[in-house]
Amino acid sequence: MSDNLADLIEVSRTYGSDPDWVLAGGGNTSMKEDGFLYVKASGFELATIGAEGFVKMSLDKLDAVWNKNYPADEKLREAGVLEDMMNARTEGQGARPSVEALLHSLIKGRLVVHTHPALINGLTCGVGGEAALKEIFGDAALWVPLTHPGYILANEIKTRLDAAAASGKPYPEMIFLQNHGLFVAGETPFDIERLQKKAAAGITGRLVKTAVGDSGTRSIAQSVSGSFPEEAERAWGRKLTVLGAVNTDVLAFAESAESFEKIRLPLNPDQIVYCGPGPLRIDSLSGLSAAVSAYKSEWKREPQGVLLKGVGAFAVGDNDKKAESALALLLDSVRIAVYSESFGGALPMTDELIIFIRDWEVEHYRAKVSK
Numbered sequence: 001m002s003d004n005l006a007d008l009i010e011v012s013r014t015y016g017s018d019p020d021w022v023l024a025g026g027g028n029t030s031m032k033e034d035g036f037l038y039v040k041a042s043g044f045e046l047a048t049i050g051a052e053g054f055v056k057m058s059l060d061k062l063d064a065v066w067n068k069n070y071p072a073d074e075k076l077r078e079a080g081v082l083e084d085m086m087n088a089r090t091e092g093q094g095a096r097p098s099v100e101a102l103l104h105s106l107i108k109g110r111l112v113v114h115t116h117p118a119l120i121n122g123l124t125c126g127v128g129g130e131a132a133l134k135e136i137f138g139d140a141a142l143w144v145p146l147t148h149p150g151y152i153l154a155n156e157i158k159t160r161l162d163a164a165a166a167s168g169k170p171y172p173e174m175i176f177l178q179n180h181g182l183f184v185a186g187e188t189p190f191d192i193e194r195l196q197k198k199a200a201a202g203i204t205g206r207l208v209k210t211a212v213g214d215s216g217t218r219s220i221a222q223s224v225s226g227s228f229p230e231e232a233e234r235a236w237g238r239k240l241t242v243l244g245a246v247n248t249d250v251l252a253f254a255e256s257a258e259s260f261e262k263i264r265l266p267l268n269p270d271q272i273v274y275c276g277p278g279p280l281r282i283d284s285l286s287g288l289s290a291a292v293s294a295y296k297s298e299w300k301r302e303p304q305g306v307l308l309k310g311v312g313a314f315a316v317g318d319n320d321k322k323a324e325s326a327l328a329l330l331l332d333s334v335r336i337a338v339y340s341e342s343f344g345g346a347l348p349m350t351d352e353l354i355i356f357i358r359d360w361e362v363e364h365y366r367a368k369v370s371k
């Protein structure tokens, strides 16, 4: 690729390798130049991305999406939009653009960085998140309510950005998506850094309680976790990678059915994609098999995360990478729930959206191809 993607690669790797901003295959970035959008392709991770990880797309063709009428049926509509997205790629581009490419094309600014940080999601997942956002940042920040991903979300953001532009107020520098994450845009990596810091500082200033970070979290060695791996093999019916971690926040949520209620349902789409539609909680290992069966009949999917009272958090996966991602997202949900306490408490995604994301082909694709 002859185009100069240095700034794009720089911001991608900077935030992609910082777990405070990006976990697993989450987050995406883009750059606009000379009528083209270079956007992260599905299946690449920001931490290690190079020029080959971006798809070059025509901004005119992406804009044309807004002049088309798509079927009302959700599946047909998303398939139609996906087809137009694939056709908006320039000659010779084989990768599949990020599911959020349409959002990137809408947002003004040369560089666009989208992340799902726990701190910021403490606000976006908070019952009082929207009101707090207005108080902290005023018109500099735009709030986008929880909605279906894909075209519907892009359309919601477009409507809100158009309304903000028509109001004569300054263009919002930060976009906060309920139960999802943050978009910032700017001309240079420095602009991005300034805005990310502004977003984080504004929220940190309102915290009444800080979540335990990586430094306060330790992994649970097999000797400490007792027979969890053997019990897991029985409960899931096959051999799996089992990873465990513990910190004081995890123990607090694992303590009782009542304390667990705050994180029983997923808070954001990534959690569903990488860790399933919410974790399980058990009082003792002897209850694991029954709890896994009950979960499967409720959610039509296997659980991937378990909180064990008095011991910690466990995640399972068919390989090390999947178990690592599941554990990262399980610990992330714990962190988000703690931060949300500063914003009225965590508000989970709706059952309807949880099931929608669980079944969504595009997200399924993302989890599958993520290396």
Ligand SMILES: [Zn+2]
Binding pocket: 027, 100, 114, 115, 116, 180, 181
């Ligand atoms: Zn996202």
